[in-house]
Amino acid sequence: MPDAGYLTIGKVVKRLQGQYPDLSISKVRYLEDEGLLNPSRTPSGYRLYSQKDVHRLETILYLQKNRFMPLSVIKQQLDGGEGHVSLVQTPCPNVGEDDEEVLQKFHPIDRMPELLGVPVSFVRQLSEAGVIQLRESPHGRSLVDGKDFQLIRTCGELRHFGIGPKNLRQYVTAANRESAMFEQALVVFAKKGGGVEMERTEENRQQFGQALSEMLALTGQVRDTLIRRQISKTFSEMEE
Template sequence: MADAGYLTIGKVVSKLQGQYPDLSVSKVRYLEDEGLLTPSRTPGGYRLYSARDIQRLETILYLQKSRFLPLSVIKDELDGKKGTTDSMPEDGCEAAPDPVDPTLSVSPEAERELHPIDRIPEVAGVPISLVRKLADCSIIKLVKSPAGRDLVRGSDLRLIRACNELTRFGIEPKNLRQYLAAANREIPMFEQALASLSRHQGETPDERRLRREVALDRMLTLTGVVRCSIMRRELIDD
């Protein structure tokens, strides 16, 4: 079967890691355990992935990273149990803007790096002064280089772009401190929920971490729906 274009799990990971650096053998196995992938097996039990399997895996990874969809929704979409991923009200307020606005997106490479603050206008299209204000309000945390330069985490770039756009509506960094306080109040709730997840027998540390990440993503999606629905009801619907 391998001569007919099938790849082993290791070769699949190597093939896709350039686009999805966090991909690992453990993650692919986890997706199989969750019923999203069904590769063929050799008589000895080794997994073999066809071109269709690899395309399905790429779709799963794309929807996770670009659309922030939970695995349960992705599975239903791929299995044809629901409509398109662009029209699912349960994962966001019906009339709310798309949370994956392309103007806020960041390349995987930029997201993994530390960026000198003086390059932020070039990297993110945001003035340095705004980044300084966000740091002063503790919305982001700057990192000091060994030479004493202020560095910005790539993982904060999407947040910085969102805050920059909010200034167009008159919402300044100082107004966003309430979200930091709200997040600090919610963290214990999520910590308790994650701690309650039972450990699966034979589960590796990487598999457990991945399962916790998936659970957290789903909880953040659901609590976002709750917050969005309440805000819309109070500000628009009534």
């Protein structure tokens, strides 16, 4: 098969990363494993993507990012429409991140595949790991807080890299431990503002929220740097 007009998986990722920064080779392979992509292969087994394959991938990424569609629905629409989906008229069964009415409610756990595109079992595993907390309805149904939707989506994305709910337990432990540090820092921040017992006004809440956001961003940079340093050291030792 001639290679003209075909791209390797690395070149496909590089081409689309400008629009989808989180795109990676492992995610493209995951989409292939889920049956959404079927690139050609060379006799030696290397994947080759045609322009049609790239367009299909762009459509998948668009529907995931902007319409919050689960992969099962995307696959059904792409296959049913012979690879074409209208990006203008296609209705989205998922909840948008800015849909406050929905995010302020609790939803039956059995609707998570429809709303978030993740299995019910995955949501239960997140609950067991302490990442989210389920609430029980008067009729005994497990309910998911709409405020946790984005967190669940993020955890779902981590599955592409082999990071599951059990791996996330350490972040729950860390959050519980580090929250005391941030609470103390906010007390210091309040003292600088004129006293710990500050009047609970909207302006004060916004100031505290901004301070917390800045602290999280700064400590996140420290954490990222330390992890990158350790991983770089580990791989350097492996090469040696």
